[in-house]
Amino acid sequence: MSCVVITGSARGFGFCQAKKFKELGYNVVISDINESNLEKALLELNNINGNNTKAISVLCNVTKKDDLEKLYFKAKEEFGGVEIWINNAGVNSPDKPVYEITEKEVEFIISVDLLGTIYGSQVAFKHMLEQGYGKIYNVEGYGSNDAMMMGLTMYGTSKRAVTYFTRSLAKESNELSGGKVNVCRLAPGIMITDFITHANGDKTKIELPEKTKKIYNILGDYPETIVDYVVPKMIKNNKNDKQIIWLTNRRAFTRFLTFGFKKRDFFKEK
Ligand SMILES: NC(=O)c1ccc[n+]([C@@H]2O[C@H](COP(=O)([O-])OP(=O)(O)OC[C@H]3O[C@@H](n4cnc5c(N)ncnc54)[C@H](O)[C@@H]3O)[C@@H](O)[C@H]2O)c1
Numbered sequence: 001m002s003c004v005v006i007t008g009s010a011r012g013f014g015f016c017q018a019k020k021f022k023e024l025g026y027n028v029v030i031s032d033i034n035e036s037n038l039e040k041a042l043l044e045l046n047n048i049n050g051n052n053t054k055a056i057s058v059l060c061n062v063t064k065k066d067d068l069e070k071l072y073f074k075a076k077e078e079f080g081g082v083e084i085w086i087n088n089a090g091v092n093s094p095d096k097p098v099y100e101i102t103e104k105e106v107e108f109i110i111s112v113d114l115l116g117t118i119y120g121s122q123v124a125f126k127h128m129l130e131q132g133y134g135k136i137y138n139v140e141g142y143g144s145n146d147a148m149m150m151g152l153t154m155y156g157t158s159k160r161a162v163t164y165f166t167r168s169l170a171k172e173s174n175e176l177s178g179g180k181v182n183v184c185r186l187a188p189g190i191m192i193t194d195f196i197t198h199a200n201g202d203k204t205k206i207e208l209p210e211k212t213k214k215i216y217n218i219l220g221d222y223p224e225t226i227v228d229y230v231v232p233k234m235i236k237n238n239k240n241d242k243q244i245i246w247l248t249n250r251r252a253f254t255r256f257l258t259f260g261f262k263k264r265d266f267f268k269e270k
Helices: 012-023 035-046 065-079 103-131 153-177 210-219 223-236 249-258
Strands: 003-006 027-032 055-059 082-087 134-139 181-187 243-245
Touching: 003 012, 003 065, 012 027, 012 035, 012 082, 012 223, 027 035, 027 065, 035 055, 055 065, 065 082, 065 103, 082 103, 103 134, 103 153, 103 181, 134 153, 153 181, 181 223, 210 249, 223 243
Parallel strands: 003 027, 003 082, 027 055, 082 134, 134 181, 181 243
Antiparallel strands: none
16 A cells, blocks of 8 residues: 655645545655654644554655655655655745845745755656656645735745646656656645744744735635545546646635625634
């Protein structure tokens, strides 16, 4: 039995996906740059015993291709192969105009959000091609559909490029594997995680303006809700170049129509 590998999965959406895959009977490899969160996450995962499956954790910085190679080999050594590989690790931009973003900040965002996804896809694709099967899911985000907004330009630039890269790699997969390696996109919408209030690898706090909070209260969801919908679809999918979307136009429209009756407040003091 092979496994699912998820980058940046010590917390947030990645960790919620890991829990859902484990519940549904998958062996899971979680990985992250944050060692203490990774240890805590593994303890929690081991309490979920979907069909006697197993979880392991591997420290991995997605900006280092060598770390990603080691992650793949650890998963293969433990579980014999990788069925699903999810490039999920990501960081937010500091909420300021581009001209104020430092060189270091630009490099940091691009290296985690874009290069991390490219390196992770290269590693997974190469080995899946040898293996003869597999699915890669790259996580999209604000900007993937060309949306633009002050404060999210650098993040959106990376995610727009992630979308192009993933679709183009899917095309390569058609030629190289007859589409047996599925290269796909996962669009989770707006998630209420630490991500929305932190930038620069958690070093900078983002104060969300009231109007942003209002939009998040209408369109956002906890990742636990989103994985219940997307993970079964990721498992079932066997088409190359598939996009799995949570916040469809129809869902967003319904949220705006009904928000007067279904008030939610993710930001109220606990
Ligand atoms: N939260 C949202 O509203 C939202 C919306 C759309 C897409 N996304 C995307 O979903 C993914 C997960 O976001 P989240 O909300 O769970 O964020 P999060 O900040 O809660 O989790 C991200 C995880 O990635 C890890 N990470 C950061 N840099 C890393 C690196 N170099 N190597 C390995 N791991 C690293 C962090 O330690 C953290 O555990 C990201 O790709 C993000 O861009 C988030």
